[in-house]
Amino acid sequence: MTPPVLTVSALAKRFGATVALDHVDLSIGAGEIVALMGANGAGKSTLVKILSGVYRADAGTLSLAGRPFAPDSPQTAKRLGVATVHQSIADAVVPSLSIADNLLLDRLCDAASAWHTPPTARLRSAAPFAARVGLDVDLSAPLASLPLAAQQLVTLARALATRPALLILDEPTASLSAPEAERLFALLDTLRAEGVAILLVSHRLGDLRRLADRVTIVRDGRIVADLRPPVDFDAAVETMIGRPLRDAHERAAETRQSASEAHAAAPGFRAHRLQLTPRAVPFDLDVRRGEIVAIAGPVGGGKSRLARAIFGAERLAAGRMSLDGEPWQPRSPAQAIRAGVFLAGEDRWRTSLFADSVPFASIAGTISFPFLPRWFPRGTVRRAVEARAATDAIVRFGIRCTGPADRLTKLSGGNQQKVVLARWHAQPARLLLLDEPFQGVDAGARADIVDTLRAHARERATLVFVSDLEEAFEIADRVVHFDRGTIDPAALSESVHPVPS
Template sequence: MSAPVFSAHAIAKRFGATVALARLDLSIGAGEVVALMGANGAGKSTFVKIVSGVQAADEGAMTLDGQAYLPGSPLAAKRQGVATVHQSVADVVVPALSIADNLLLDELCGGIATIWTPRARRHARARELAARVGLEGVDLDAPLGTLSLAAQQRVVLARALATRPRLLILDEPTASLSSAEAERLYTLIDGLRAEGVAVLLVSHRLADLRRLASRVAVVRDGRTVAVQDAPIDFDTALETMIGRRLPVGTPNTDKSELIQRAKPALELRGVRLGAHSEAFDLDVRDGEIVAVVGPVGAGKTRLAQAIFGATRVSAGTMRLYGEPWRPRTPREAIRAGVFLAGEDRWRSSLFPDAVPFASVAGTIGFPFLPRWSRAGVVPRAKERDVAREAIDTFGIRCGGPDDRVARLSGGNQQKVLLARWHAEPARLLLLDEPFQGVDAGARADIAAMLRRRAAGRATLVFVSDLEEAHEVADRIVQFDRGTVEVTREATPAPDALIST
């Protein structure tokens, strides 16, 4: 192979006594997509931050096109030819600004363009960037917030490509995309490969890795422990990644008769999510796990929020274990044993680090403090006991109940959120994209845990990925344009993440 576009040798990083990276090695050639596979907390995010200039390595060396590469900031990284598209679009866009201004945000901040640059010239440049990622025809003067999340991500990608990078880093690029939107992104990446761009891909979705990866580098405990060229043996890669075999099992084999005899837990009749949506019916029985699957924007989150009392349905009735169900607020839903783990954990559920109770224990116990408190006194001992049990049950990688959630890896943050809604018994558990940012091993463990605890409640799982639905559900409901399209029994997907 010719000299790599990018190489990293013996990269190490410590945070106090915690070793985040321990001599990680990686190289990427022109036109290659190298996927970084690793469990939550393996060091992937730390490595991406070092390569993109957010943090500095303690040890090791990096090169870019054969020259020493040591970025002091993200701007320095971009100027040297390394562009990063982070998982969270919300962190790098300004929804109130126009689409054109968001496309040119880096150039405006870097002095390449200014607000005094003639509007026609700015719009011509914005159109050029938009066209490269398939956003022709959009109203460049419209606020960015009017675009779908997938389109906003393409705006961020267009900004990253504006500098013609030699290395493009994609961090969970399809986490919030439908399969059709993901395919458009794949096609775009194919074009970049043809131009000789090196790509570092971080993704927990096997579909991404199968479609894109030239090689995978498996990281465990901050080290590169294996490298595989395509075609990739994913069973071996996954087992190497987590250091053990994945749990074996299928979610549907012995439950169907029991579920059919079980009483209805949730009944929706003639429900319309919006004035112009088609009415639909939906039943979920006690002990059943139903996956509601559909593309981004299909209405899944709106349905979850309506059941939880965060929004209202336009028409129709809901019943919970035979009683009329129309919660006025989420607090009322929680009191009745209806819990929702929201799609965007930071917007809906988790607390900033500055908040006093943003620890693992405080985050898990927060919704239940009114029922746990006695005479207004919060029982900290109970909080910690519940948190310790959750840490063991969910395999949360942290130092203990008092660790700050904001300082955990994304996958461990997601586990804390799921643990919260298992701290008290639920009658109806609503999980909106519960596997987002969770590695394959943890995903299989969480799916197995949900199946083990399914008795005595109904569970609705809202996902965009059909593979994830097959992994956890007894029954799958296809959802689109705010209504049920089709319902069918779940069967293990042929490429399920559970080893078979």
């Protein structure tokens, strides 16, 4: 028998008093897709970062294709045959460079003379990599000109350019539309047939059902289950979080009816004859106070643009809006925040979080930042006030950390997302806008977030913008379909019904 492509034996890693990995064993064979499931903070990201050369293990051994594997950097890991597509595309691209140069970035960085290659030659070299992932764009354009989903495909194409023996994918469909995800699935089927070993980290059960040859579950830094199809994913989720998972629709029903009755007459947010672009079909939208409405539709259909327009970050082509019965025409996000209209943006690192070099990069600083003028009108930040607000948020959202001073870069992706959502619960909102709020959040944490959002929904209107229909039906009182910059009246759901299995 051929040896596994990857073998992990007794791998251990600590960060101070926190045990991130505790004697983890794992193997992946050639042409096998292994799904790694785990709650936020369970150790998945630590394992991925050790395999990709970001961290060094404290104990244990790794082997790749039968040879010892101990990468001391991501560059070394790639050179030895491990390519990683991280959840945050900021880890893998340079937005100011062209798409072609981003596709060839590893090659260009290995050879200084490569930058002197004529641009036309670089375009020719990059074209096959773009074609392999179905990326049909002008490769000479800046990467920053692409939508988020296309940038995600660039990072995947760049990873495949190294011809890896092991490909690691961290939430690869988070920014993709359904057709784009299907193209990715077809590509992964091809890679599997070619003998590439694939480690897939995803919280989307549909991805796992479609792709996984095996499901490995990690909890509290340990492997607690290794499952082969047919996998009972309800049982797998309960194993992952270590407790029974109540049905999401039953939980929602506990608050939905009372909220609807109590605020049936409250105006909340209303939009009349809105047009995001001059050619878009006008639409109306009505969200009562106490109600959660999901705007569901494909990536690139205009949902995020609508959220930004309501928040004052973009201009409408036409139409009127009102909030609590008064005209609503925000000129800027700052004005929206002052008025109690909050937006948790789709890309948390671009819209909500700070790099370590910024003073507000801690949990406490992240939560307080939008409210500095209100909390500290004299201009002096009182750290004790920040810390109290952050401690309350940590408890309310179940953020796994050591305390309010933790840097966001030290948290898992799911816990980073919880901090973003907690920020916009630090002050009462009149209208809360949540754009893809469950990105990178495991099923157990998602259920907790839904409970928290519902518990605080009574005195505000809430709009949730999602591309995953399962998420829409889990969180919302009503779901409307949004595509091509408008609402499809025929797809309007007056009330939520369980998603068929």
